[in-house]
Structures are given as C-alpha cells and as structure tokens.
Amino acid sequence: MTRFALTLEFDGAPYMGLQRQPHGPSIQQHVEEAVHAITGEQVTLHAAGRTDAGVHALAMRAHVDIEKAIDPFRLMEALNAKLRPEPIAVLGCAIVPDDWHARFSCLGRSYIYRITNRRAPLTLERGKAWQVSAPLDAAAMHHAAQHLVGHHDFTTFRSVHCQAASAVKTLDRLDVVRDGDGIDIHAAARSFLHHQVRSMVGCLVLVGRGKWSGEDLKAALEAKDREALGFNAPPDGLYFAGAVYP
Amino acid sequence: MTRFALTLEFDGAPYMGLQRQPHGPSIQQHVEEAVHAITGEQVTLHAAGRTDAGVHALAMRAHVDIEKAIDPFRLMEALNAKLRPEPIAVLGCAIVPDDWHARFSCLGRSYIYRITNRRAPLTLERGKAWQVSAPLDAAAMHHAAQHLVGHHDFTTFRSVHCQAASAVKTLDRLDVVRDGDGIDIHAAARSFLHHQVRSMVGCLVLVGRGKWSGEDLKAALEAKDREALGFNAPPDGLYFAGAVYP
Numbered sequence: 058m059t060r061f062a063l064t065l066e067f068d069g070a071p072y073m074g075l076q077r078q079p080h081g082p083s084i085q086q087h088v089e090e091a092v093h094a095i096t097g098e099q100v101t102l103h104a105a106g107r108t109d110a111g112v113h114a115l116a117m118r119a120h121v122d123i124e125k126a127i128d129p130f131r132l133m134e135a136l137n138a139k140l141r142p143e144p145i146a147v148l149g150c151a152i153v154p155d156d157w158h159a160r161f162s163c164l165g166r167s168y169i170y171r172i173t174n175r176r177a178p179l180t181l182e183r184g185k186a187w188q189v190s191a192p193l194d195a196a197a198m199h200h201a202a203q204h205l206v207g208h209h210d211f212t213t214f215r216s217v218h219c220q221a222a223s224a225v226k227t228l229d230r231l232d233v234v235r236d237g238d239g240i241d242i243h244a245a246a247r248s249f250l251h252h253q254v255r256s257m258v259g260c261l262v263l264v265g266r267g268k269w270s271g272e273d274l275k276a277a278l279e280a281k282d283r284e285a286l287g288f289n290a291p292p293d294g295l296y297f298a299g300a301v302y303p
Numbered sequence: 304m305t306r307f308a309l310t311l312e313f314d315g316a317p318y319m320g321l322q323r324q325p326h327g328p329s330i331q332q333h334v335e336e337a338v339h340a341i342t343g344e345q346v347t348l349h350a351a352g353r354t355d356a357g358v359h360a361l362a363m364r365a366h367v368d369i370e371k372a373i374d375p376f377r378l379m380e381a382l383n384a385k386l387r388p389e390p391i392a393v394l395g396c397a398i399v400p401d402d403w404h405a406r407f408s409c410l411g412r413s414y415i416y417r418i419t420n421r422r423a424p425l426t427l428e429r430g431k432a433w434q435v436s437a438p439l440d441a442a443a444m445h446h447a448a449q450h451l452v453g454h455h456d457f458t459t460f461r462s463v464h465c466q467a468a469s470a471v472k473t474l475d476r477l478d479v480v481r482d483g484d485g486i487d488i489h490a491a492a493r494s495f496l497h498h499q500v501r502s503m504v505g506c507l508v509l510v511g512r513g514k515w516s517g518e519d520l521k522a523a524l525e526a527k528d529r530e531a532l533g534f535n536a537p538p539d540g541l542y543f544a545g546a547v548y549p
Contacts, residue, residue, distance in 0.1 A: 068426045113427060137423055144426035177383055180314045180390035181359060181431060 058122050060157060061129060063088070063136075064149035065104075065117040069292065070184045071144065075108040075117065084108075084145055088119070091139035095132070096125040105163045105300035106249075111292030113185070115169070116148065118300040120159040157302070165229070165301035166249060170242040170258045171294045174235075186239075187258075187294035193265030195235035201264040201271035202231040202242075205257060205278060211250055212281040214260075219251035224281075226250060233261065240265075243298075258290035304368050306403060307375060309334070309382075310395035311350075311363040315538065316430045317390065321354040321363065330354075330391055334365070337385035341378070342371040351409045351546035352495075357538030359431070361415070362394065364546040366405040403548070411475070411493055411547035416504045417540045418486040432485075433504075433540035439511030441481035447510040447517035448477040448488075451503060451524060457496055458527040460506075465497035470527075472496060479507065486511075489544075504536035 065084065073081035085102045092100045104119040123132075133150035140146065156162075171186040173179060174193045179186060205214075205228055212224040230245040242261065244254050260277060263269040269277075277285040311330065319327035331348045338346045350365040369378075379396035386392065402408075417432040419425060420439045425432060451460075451474055458470040476491040488507065490500050506523060509515040515523075523531040 066423070066426050068429070115427075134422070141424060144429055146423040146426045148421070148423050175394070176380070177312070177392040177394050178387060180312050180392045181361075183314070183390055185427065 058124055058155070059126070060120055060122050060153050060155050061132060062149075062151050062153040062157065062159065063119045063121065063133075063147055065114055065119055066146045066148050067114050067117070068144035068184075069108060069111050069113045073110045074112070075104055075106070075114070081110075087140060087143050087145055088121070088136070091136050092121055092123065094139045095135045096123055096127065098124055103159045105159050106166055106297055107251075108295075108297055109252075109292050111184075112295045112297065114297040116299045117297050118159050118163070118302070120153065120157065159300070162302050163248075163300045164303060165245060165247055167230075167243065167245040167298045167300075168249070168254045169296045169298045170244070170254060170290065171296065172240040172242070172258075172262070173238055174240055175238045184293050187291050189262060189265075191266045193240060193262065194267065195233050195240050195265065197267075197271070198240075198242075198261045198265040199233035201269075201274045202233055202257075202261055204271060204275040205231050209278055210281050211253055211278070213277050213283060213285050214253045214256035215250040215283065216252035216256075217283065221248075221250050224250060226253075231257065252289055254295060255290045255292070256286055258294070259288040260286065262290065263288075304370055304401070305372070306366055306368050306399050306401050307378060308395075308397050308399040308403065308405065309365045309367065309379075309393055311360055311365055312392045312394050313360050313363070314390035314430075315354060315357050315359045319356045320358070321350055321352070321360070327356075330360075330363075333386060333389050333391055334367070334382070337382050338367055338369065340385050341381045342369055342373065344370055349405045351405050352412055352543055353497075354541075354543055355498075355538050357430075358541045358543065360543040362545045363543050364405050364409070364548070366399065366403065405546070408548050409494075409546045410549060411491060412495060413476075413489065413491040413544045413546075414495070414500045415542045415544045416488040416490070416500060416536065417542065418488070418504075418508070419484055420481075420486055421484045430539050433537050435508060435511075437512045439486060439508065440513065441479050441486050441511065443513075443517070444486075444488075444507045444511040445479035447515075447520045448479055448503075448507055450517060450521040451477050455524055456527050457499055457524070459523050459529060459531050460499045460502035461496040461529065462498035462502075463529065467494075467496050470496060472499075477503065498535055501536045501538070501541060502532055504540070505534040506532065508536065509534075
C-alpha cells in the first residue's frame, strides 16, 4: 500500500460538496471513481477539509491509499485524464508516509472569500464571486474583522449542522483587502466550524455597508448565539486556498 | 436623439462574436434587444472593436443613439436587468456628444491574452484562459515580442478574412508577464488586424517552448506571408481590455 497526497483544484458549482452525498455528485465520488478506473481499487479520499455545495478549491489537500505500484506523476496524469470533463484537476501528487493524513496531520487551513462590489451583474466571474451592489467600506471591514482574530467561542458563526465537539477555535488571520471592485477576505486557522467563513463574511458585509459597527460584530461574537448572526454569504465566493502540514 | 457611451463586460463563450451574425447569438443582438425592450426603439450598437466567437471583454466601449429621454444611470440599470441571464453587463453609461463614435473616435485599443502554463486541465478558469502544458520561457517570449513592437506590415499575423485596407499597423506594446502558472500578454495599438493578437500569441508560444528563436519570429514578420505563421491561439484566453478616446 502506498499513500499518495493529492493537491486538488475544483470549481464547486456542479457539486453537492467535496464529500460524498446521497443526493448528488461530489468531488470525492469523482476522484474515487477515477482512481478505480486506473487501478481497479476501491479507495476512500480523505481531504483536509469539507466544502459545501458550490464552494471552490484552489489547493485542497487530500490522500488516497493505493495497492498497485504506480508512479505519482503517472497517477496525476491518469487522474486528470479520467476526471475530464469534470472541473476537477489534480495539481500535485506525491508519495507520503503511511501516517501522513490529509485531515488529521493538517496544522492550518486557509480560505479566500471573493466579493465583487459593483452594481452590474457578474459575467466572467459568475459563480466565482459574491456580487454586492451596495458600496462597501473595506477598511472598516478589515478593522472590525480584527475583533474575530484570536481564541474565541465562535458559536455565533456556526451552522446548526456543525458536528465539531467544541465551538472554541483560534482564528489566526482575517484580512480584508480591496483591489478595485474586488474585495478578497483571507481567513486562516488550524480549523474552522461549519459555515464559519461564510458567516463571518456575511457579518463583515453588514459592517462594510454601515449597518453594523465593529462593536456590533464584537457583541455578536460575545453573544455566542446563532440568533445574533447577520447572514451567511453565498458559497460562490468561497475558495479553500491551502492547507499546512508539519 | 441622445448618444450614450456604454462600457460592456462579457463572457464571450456563448456568442458567435460581438457583432451580429446570421448563424448564432451575438452581444450586439442582445444589447440592441435590451434597448428595444426599454425604449421601443430599434438601435444599432457601434463598438470600439469586433471580437470573434469565444473572445471576452473586460471593458468594451460602444455607443447607441436613443430618442427617448432617459437618465444614463437608469438606462444602465435597465439594460443590466434586461440582459439577465446573459453574461453581458453594462459597467458604465454616459451621455456623449453626437460626434463621439465608439469605433471612429477610438485612438487606442488594448487586449490581454491569458495563458495558464501547467499540465493539469483548467477548472475555475475553463474557457477563460489557454492551458499550455509544455513549460514556457516567458522572459524569452517577452524579449522576442519586442521585434513586433513598432510600425510594421503585419500580413503574417492577419486572418485571410481580414477586411482592413492595409496590413501596416503600429503596435505600441506587447508585454509578456508571468505570475506563477499564469502568463498574461498585454497588447496595445491604435487598431489591430483580424486575428492579429491570437496570431502573435501563437507564435510567442512557439518561442516560449523553444521551437522558435526571436530571430524566427522576426523573420516571420518580415516574410509578410500568412504561410510563415506558426498558429493561432484559441479565443478562450483573449480579452478586449480597453479603448482610449480623446
């Protein structure tokens, strides 16, 4: 048995999420089926993070265990050939030790959330960003975001479907950067709660529109109450950007 | 009659091109139909440049003449509402003098051609860039590109369907810039021949792969012969980026 670490890029729009779902296609299903087509083996794809329907990845890390002897470069090329025409690509493939685990060895995860702040509907970025028509004050959003950085109980920003044992997490980074009409929100932590990034982004947009102050965001965090939440940003703008390993 | 200058962004993938075509949908047709739905008027859209099937625009400039009194902001909002769900957006709308002409007043046009230089197929950028698997030497491409800058007979880089009276043009800029896997080629001139950017990019990729030297590119230009051409880059990576007016 050889363990292969994969780096996956995908457009999340056509899928119910990364992980297998009974009610629709997933990235996991397509990658597992591609491995089966190449090796004849039934494998399980383990990924650094789960992603919701419509959420994208620039560099999701994952692993599979394969019995058949195969060169990593050849495996990557074969996976990319089998995955066509699905918008899922294997950007990297390497042999890792048997105790390396895409999920459990992961020390840090990062996401980027992309907003396009303009009145005109999206064309080239359709499904790839969240169009917000009202003018956003990105500097105010960045300033307010710093209230969320650090060790906190993120219950307010947690989906009711979240399965994490604890809502206490350490958020390492939450930066809001404007470039023209584009606003990128960079989030990094060891791990995130279900819907945490989209919930935080939803609240930051309330700040950007002037509906919430930074103090309102701080109060929402401290309320530790899902009812204190503004709203969830849509999945279109969310990208799993990277995972860190020892 | 009032002349309105429009700034259009579009995803060219679903269209036969900007200009009306007998055999399929065009950006011109959709914009003209949207104006008709708003004003009841049959107008003609005049654009700074023609674009081929599959070619995109970040900021195409165009104009229409409208009899009905309408505020430019309201016209822009109404056009964007009527254009849905087509991937065509009006980013700007302003009243201009009657002698301002999107095509004939235009003093300069710029394009960006996007290459993604990697072995893995495209996912998020599918239809939005040209994937080139072989490693490209972007510095060599940029160096060779400078042979094309200036006042030349561009017959070599001209489509057999080109309707321009003369193949002599002045290319103001042809820059090749790498950022990770992405290579952007920036081209600017007063005007371009049909297929000129895609032809130049095709030849630059031959240089980037080491199949052509800079001298080969110079010789192809000086041959003034369509047969000397390497090949045309696909439309997916081409974006009309901007137009300059007095």
